[in-house]
Amino acid sequence: MEVNMEEKIISESLTKDFRHHLAREERSDSTIEKYVKEILRFAQWMKGLPVTKEEVSRWKEHLLKEKFAPATVNVRLAALNSFFDFCGWQDCRVKSLKLKKKMFRDSSRELSREEYERLLKAARDTGKDNLMLIIETICSTGIRVSEIKYITVESVGDGKAEIFLKGKIRTILIPNKLCHKLRKFAQKNKITSGEIFLSERGRPIDRRTIWAAMKSICHEAGVESSKVFPHNLRHLFARCFYRTCRDISKLADVLGHSCVETTRIYLISTGEEHTRTLEKMRLIL
Numbered sequence: 001m002e003v004n005m006e007e008k009i010i011s012e013s014l015t016k017d018f019r020h021h022l023a024r025e026e027r028s029d030s031t032i033e034k035y036v037k038e039i040l041r042f043a044q045w046m047k048g049l050p051v052t053k054e055e056v057s058r059w060k061e062h063l064l065k066e067k068f069a070p071a072t073v074n075v076r077l078a079a080l081n082s083f084f085d086f087c088g089w090q091d092c093r094v095k096s097l098k099l100k101k102k103m104f105r106d107s108s109r110e111l112s113r114e115e116y117e118r119l120l121k122a123a124r125d126t127g128k129d130n131l132m133l134i135i136e137t138i139c140s141t142g143i144r145v146s147e148i149k150y151i152t153v154e155s156v157g158d159g160k161a162e163i164f165l166k167g168k169i170r171t172i173l174i175p176n177k178l179c180h181k182l183r184k185f186a187q188k189n190k191i192t193s194g195e196i197f198l199s200e201r202g203r204p205i206d207r208r209t210i211w212a213a214m215k216s217i218c219h220e221a222g223v224e225s226s227k228v229f230p231h232n233l234r235h236l237f238a239r240c241f242y243r244t245c246r247d248i249s250k251l252a253d254v255l256g257h258s259c260v261e262t263t264r265i266y267l268i269s270t271g272e273e274h275t276r277t278l279e280k281m282r283l284i285l
Contacts, residue, residue: 007050010039060073111232119228134205136181137178143172145207145231151174156174215229238263239266
């Protein structure tokens with residue numbers, strides 16, 4: 001993509017071209033939306049002025065002054081740097097923030113198995129069978145919420161789902177008990193082929209709908225809202241899987257991580273767990 005290097009102006013057409021570029025690169029829908037949103041946010045802040053590294057550095061400082069979390073700042077900078085690479089504006093790139101590796105997980109945001117079971121009960125008791133099954137499916141397979149579309153009548157018949165993401169295919173096994181539940185659900189709702197989880201209008205259910213539905217049962221379940229979101233189910237799956245097999249490489253494959261270091265983030269213990277480990281060592285007389 002060649003762009004006039006003298007006029008580094010973020011235009012609507014350039015942003016549209018960038019969106020198409022991300023799609024061709026087979027980036028996920030959520031990543032595409034996130035990156036484009038960040039480009040538009042930065043463009044609004046620039047108010048039509050030419051992009052320079054100095055202005056991008058000022059934007060970085062602005063985000064820090066606004067007290068955004070370092071991880072959030074890095075996501076926004078990554079989107080800009082990707083856009084600059086696409087445009088050939090490499091001289092506008094800025095470095096991301098260096099993050100200290102977390103020693104402990106925030107227990108206030110960790111969903112326990114007991115809380116997970118309370119969510120299932122709340123969904124069932126409020127007549128939200130669809131939501132209950134979505135929660136069970138994500139938590140028992142470890143898929144991302146964006147991958148729920150791969151749970152189809154056909155995949156249930158095979159007992160496995162082929163998930164295509166970022167140019168890679170991974171196979172997720174669907175537990176027999178879950179297959180039975182999904183099959184019954186599909187039959188009850190007269191779904192004979194394709195995606196099993198649909199909206200009331202018969203369209204594929206999206207992540208926002210799932211997010212909102214999960215939040216709606218927090219009070220009934222007696223679980224803090226801050227703990228209830230789809231990705232936390234994936235974290236619970238990861239912890240349960242690792243406690244069972246103690247094989248982080250296998251877990252990385254199941255989760256679709258290309259780097260084991262990413263998987264380690266899912267397994268960081270809480271401060272309370274670390275304290276219990278120290279106590280078990282009995283090194284204090």
